[in-house]
Amino acid sequence: MYFQHKFQTMKNTTPAYLLQQTNFDKEIVVVYDAPSETPFDNIVELKKEGHVCLFAHYKNWMKGKTLRMTAEHFGCGGCGTWLFGEQGRSRQNYIEFLADDEGLKANHQLMGEWFDQAKRYKPRHDTIFVGPVNEKFMEYAKSFTFFVNVDQLSIFTTAANYFASPADPDPVKVRFGSGCSEILPHVAYSQHPQAVIGSTDLAMRKYLPPEIMAFTVNQLMYDNLCKLNEKSFLNKPFLEGLKKARGGKL
Numbered sequence: 001m002y003f004q005h006k007f008q009t010m011k012n013t014t015p016a017y018l019l020q021q022t023n024f025d026k027e028i029v030v031v032y033d034a035p036s037e038t039p040f041d042n043i044v045e046l047k048k049e050g051h052v053c054l055f056a057h058y059k060n061w062m063k064g065k066t067l068r069m070t071a072e073h074f075g076c077g078g079c080g081t082w083l084f085g086e087q088g089r090s091r092q093n094y095i096e097f098l099a100d101d102e103g104l105k106a107n108h109q110l111m112g113e114w115f116d117q118a119k120r121y122k123p124r125h126d127t128i129f130v131g132p133v134n135e136k137f138m139e140y141a142k143s144f145t146f147f148v149n150v151d152q153l154s155i156f157t158t159a160a161n162y163f164a165s166p167a168d169p170d171p172v173k174v175r176f177g178s179g180c181s182e183i184l185p186h187v188a189y190s191q192h193p194q195a196v197i198g199s200t201d202l203a204m205r206k207y208l209p210p211e212i213m214a215f216t217v218n219q220l221m222y223d224n225l226c227k228l229n230e231k232s233f234l235n236k237p238f239l240e241g242l243k244k245a246r247g248g249k250l
Contacts (some may be wrong), residue, residue, distance in 0.1 A: 001234075011184060013135050015225035018159055021234040022152045023243075029061045029147065031184050032129040034140035036042055040066040040129055048199045051076040053208040054083075054130065054180045055199075058147075066131025082181040085120040102203075119185040143187050144215040145198070147208070151242060151250045153197065155238070156215045156225075158233060160195040162226050171195055171221065179204035182215045193221035 006037040014028070032038070046052050054073040055066045069075065071084045080086040091112070091160070098104050099111035125140070133144075148156055157172050164171045172195045175186045182198030198214035199205065208214075217225065228234055243250060 004029060013133060013226070015222070017232075017234060018156075018225050018228050021239065022102070022148075022155050024146065024152060025133045026147050027061055028184075029062060030133055030142040031143045031167065031248055032131075032134075032137055033123045033125050033142050034127055034137060035125050036068075036070070037085075037170065038128040038137055038140065039129060040068075040134060040137065042131075043062065043068050043129075043193070044064060046073055046075045050174045052203060053077050053204050053207060058148050058207050061131060064132050066129050066134075069130070070126060075189055078178045079180045082118075082178060082179060082185055083121050083123075084220070085122045092173070104117045114176065119189060121170040121185040121188055121225040122233040141182050141219060141222075143216050143218060144222045145183050145214050147199075147212050148215050149250065150213070152245065153213050154236075155239065155250075156195070158191070158234065159219060161226055162216070162228060162232060163193070168192060169194075170187055172197065174200065177201070179214070183214065187216055187221075190218050192222070193224050194218045195221050235240060 005176045007153055018024070044057065044060050044065045044067055046067070046069060054067070054075055060067065068197070069079070069083070071080070071086050072081040074086070078086045078087055089097070095108050095111045095115055099108050105111040105114065146156060155248070160171045169192050171193055173186070174197045175182060177186065179199055179201040182196055185195045195215060195217045198216050199208055199212070233239065
């Protein structure tokens with residue numbers, strides 16, 4: 001499998017034991033805030049024309065390709081707003097579009113209240129790259145997304161709680177918002193280990209397999225996941241029982 005080689009070469013940058021025990025066989029998708037000249041491998045670009053959803057590149061990510069975006073070329077208005085802080089329409093127009101055209105809130109007031117408090121990401125560099133884990137550029141990594149099935153999601157949720165005290169902020173949240181907001185601004189500014197269950201945005205679901213959800217974490221949570229080992233629940237009877245019920249593999 002793809003990760004068997006990486007288990008040996010990326011022990012400090014991949015949560016190897018978690019991936020092994022969950023039969024995770026996809027790419028981890030990382031959002032990097034980096035200079036445009038950063039030499040990522042297998043770069044792909046957004047189409048020059050039309051509004052293209054970020055998640056239309058899901059298949060490219062799974063093939064090990066990295067998407068490059070800028071504040072001038074970000075695909076759709078939502079991505080421009082939430083990943084670059086570039087709002088292409090007025091507040092009122094945005095509220096009417098989301099509440100009336102999309103029907104996402106019961107009225108304009110609720111939509112406006114959500115819109116005003118929703119976090120926008122402001123890049124430090126001129127380019128955002130979205131693609132696989134690359135050891136050479138981890139200093140630019142801002143979030144890590146695992147595309148998981150429901151059984152894997154339950155394990156990742158437990159994993160995110162493993163080092164958490166009841167007095168800590170909730171380590172796993174489900175936030176209302178676009179798919180692109182769920183993979184960056186909802187975790188990027190957290191000062192504690194944070195995970196968000198994402199891909200709940202109906203507009204982007206069509207780009208993913210129907211059984212797949214997103215589990216996005218910040219660097220602090222990613223570091224916690226990397227520390228999980230055979231002493232944890234990952235090597236205990238409940239997980240083995242689940243695998244047995246699924247025919248030996250999740």
